[in-house]
Amino acid sequence: xxxxxxxxxxxxxxxxxxxxxxxxxxxxxxxxxxxxxxxxxxxxxxxxxxxxxxxxxxxxxxxxxxxxxxxxxxxxxxxxxxxxxxxxxxxxxxxxxxxxxxxxxxxxxxxxxxxxxxxxxxxxxxxxxxxxxxxxxxxxxxxxxxxxxxxxxxxxxxxxxxxxxxxxxxxxxxxxxxxxxxxxxxxxxxxxxxxxxxxxxxxxxxxxxxxxxxxxxxxxxxxxxxxxxxxxxxxxxxxxxxxxxxxxxxxxxxxxxxxxxxxxxxxxxxxxxxxxxxxxxxxxxxxxxxxxxxxxxxxxxxxxxxxxxxxxxxxxxxxxxxxxxxxxxxxxxxxxxxxxxxxxxxxxxxxxxxxxxxxxxxxxxxxxxxxxxxxxx
Numbered sequence: 548x549x550x551x552x553x554x555x556x557x558x559x560x561x562x563x564x565x566x567x568x569x570x571x572x573x574x575x576x577x578x579x580x581x582x583x584x585x586x587x588x589x590x591x592x593x594x595x596x597x598x599x600x601x602x603x604x605x606x607x608x609x610x611x612x613x614x615x616x617x618x619x620x621x622x623x624x625x626x627x628x629x630x631x632x633x634x635x636x637x638x639x640x641x642x643x644x645x646x647x648x649x650x651x652x653x654x655x656x657x658x659x660x661x662x663x664x665x666x667x668x669x670x671x672x673x674x675x676x677x678x679x680x681x682x683x684x685x686x687x688x689x690x691x692x693x694x695x696x697x698x699x700x701x702x703x704x705x706x707x708x709x710x711x712x713x714x715x716x717x718x719x720x721x722x723x724x725x726x727x728x729x730x731x732x733x734x735x736x737x738x739x740x741x742x743x744x745x746x747x748x749x750x751x752x753x754x755x756x757x758x759x760x761x762x763x764x765x766x767x768x769x770x771x772x773x774x775x776x777x778x779x780x781x782x783x784x785x786x787x788x789x790x791x792x793x794x795x796x797x798x799x800x801x802x803x804x805x806x807x808x809x810x811x812x813x814x815x816x817x818x819x820x821x822x823x824x825x826x827x828x829x830x831x832x833x834x835x836x837x838x839x840x841x842x843x844x845x846x847x848x849x850x851x852x853x854x855x856x857x858x859x860x861x862x863x864x865x866x867x868x869x870x871x872x873x874x875x876x877x878x879x880x881x882x883x884x885x886x887x888x889x890x891x892x893x894x895x896x897x898x899x900x901x902x903x904x905x906x907x908x909x910x911x912x913x914x915x916x917x918x919x920x921x922x923x924x
Contacts, residue, residue, distance in 0.1 A: 549582055550832040558640040576704040578737050579608040585685040585737070592745050593594055593790045594847040599741060600734045609730070612709035620700035653792040654828065664697035668708060672715045676755040683732075686786075686797035687870035688805040692729070693795075695829035698736065701862035702711035705733055742847050750820055750836040758845035761918055763815040772901050773808050774822055776875075781883065781893040782862035783807045785875040792875070798824070799865055806856040812906035813914060817842035844915065852915035855908050865889035 561571040574580055576676025585602050586592055591762075607779070640651070657667055675690040697703045716726045743749050753759055768842055772778055776787035786800035796804070801823075808819045814848035820839040824830045836867035840846030862883075866872055874893070882894035891899060 548742065549577065551743075552832070570589075574703055575608075576706065577701060578740055579603060579612075579705045579709070579734065580606040580737065582737075582741045585741065592741055593738070594745075595744075596738050596848045598780075599738050603734050603737060604730075608706060609709065609734075612706040612713070646861065654794050656793055656795055656828075658694060659696075659700075659702065661702050662692065663701035665707075667693055667697060668703065668711055669788040672711060676715065676722055676725050676729065678711075680728040681725075681726070684799045685865055685870065686800050687866045692796065695834075696795075697829050697832075699829045704737070708733065724788070736831070736834055738848075739831070739837035742837050743833040745847070749833065749840070750824070751817060753845040754840055754847050755845045755849070758843070758918070761811070761845075762914055764813040766812060766814060769812045769901055770814055770818055773804075773812065773819075775903070778807065779873045779893055779898045780807065780858040780862075780904075781876060781886070782858050782866060783894075785872045790826050794826060796827070797871075798860075800871075801838070802842060803856045803861050805839060807858055809839075809843050810855045810911040811902055811904070813856075813911060816840065816845070852919070853912060855911055857904065857908075858914075859887075859890060859892050859904060899920055 557573065580603060582592070585599060587598070587602075593602065616735050657663055669815065671692040671694065675692065678688070678690045679692075682684070682688050685811045692826075694703065694708065698705065698708075712726050714730065716722045743753065746752060746754050748855070752888070774787065776784035776791070777782055777785075782800065783804050786796050790796040790804075805816070805819055808814050809816050816839045820836050823835055823839070827835070837846060841849050844850060844852045862872065867887070868886070869878075869880045872883050873880055876894075878894055886892075886894040893906065
């Protein structure tokens with residue numbers, strides 16, 4: 548993993564092994580191509596995704612993933628295994644809550660390990676890929692790959708994913724378009740690590756230092772409401788409930804929830820990044836902060852400051868029947884459809900809004916425009 552902490556740890560282990568005469572070799576498997584291998588014609592790191600992706604497509608890792616695959620047969624077991632513990636002996640499972648509930652009971656979306664990763668990939672190629680390009684933004688349907696936790700912990704490599712993806716397209720050319728979209732999404736992970744290499748403190752430091760003086764609000768009450776899924780905006784709250792219950796959140800909803808914290812509440816993006824880091828099963832040292840900085844506008848290839856997701860219209864567009872919201876907030880589907888038609892933020896008028904949308908949007912625009920004016924002075 549090209550994470551500064553892991554790289555430092557690997558360097559220490561390599562040094563210790565060399566001292567005792569043991570060889571050390573690092574094999575690329577975490578990314579499509581190492582961060583330092585994809586650069587501009589001027590030999591500089593990329594700061595914009597589109598040209599980065601174009602260059603990445605010309606690398607061996609993207610063109611011929613089969614050459615990067617590890618041994619696919621059966622590995623020989625050692626003559627003698629060292630003494631060890633059973634997994635159960637480590638007491639890794641968290642204790643029950645005071646109420647007696649097991650708060651990890653929803654963390655069962657995937658089976659950890661290489662076998663679980665391969666199974667998830669096969670399921671996605673068989674059931675989700677065909678509708679991926681059109682359906683990936685819909686949290687109410689299951690067409691995303693759910694491979695991010697497996698990638699995060701090295702249970703499957705992007706080379707394996709690309710190899711199987713290419714096989715699927717060869718068998719069914721109609722999958723070419725959704726496969727191309729999936730490749731670009733997979734490449735965002737490489738791009739995030741490219742940014743992490745440029746800014747090793749990506750989770751705490753603005754990529755663009757002109758954001759260092761941004762007037763973030765200190766509002767613990769609003770922050771707590773956002774974390775608990777009590778903002779009064781159904782799509783945001785459903786996403787935060789999903790996150791807490793499962794350790795996962797649909798990517799479209801992640802952007803909406805992040806935008807709400809940053810732009811509706813004007814709370815520092817680092818607060819959201821820390822919460823996601825604590826809650827997400829796929830929390831990644833590059834993807835997580837890079838995505839938060841993208842939404843905040845302080846990243847390298849950032850969303851424009853005036854892009855403020857409207858959680859009301861986003862709910863109507865991407866969860867048109869209320870399936871996703873009803874799954875995490877309860878209630879009948881018709882109530883969400885009626886709320887969407889009325890242009891209201893939630894299906895239950897008794898739920899209080901912590902901030903009104905038009906007011907929050909204008910406040911964010913003013914704050915960002917003031918920052919831009921100060922920078923130009």
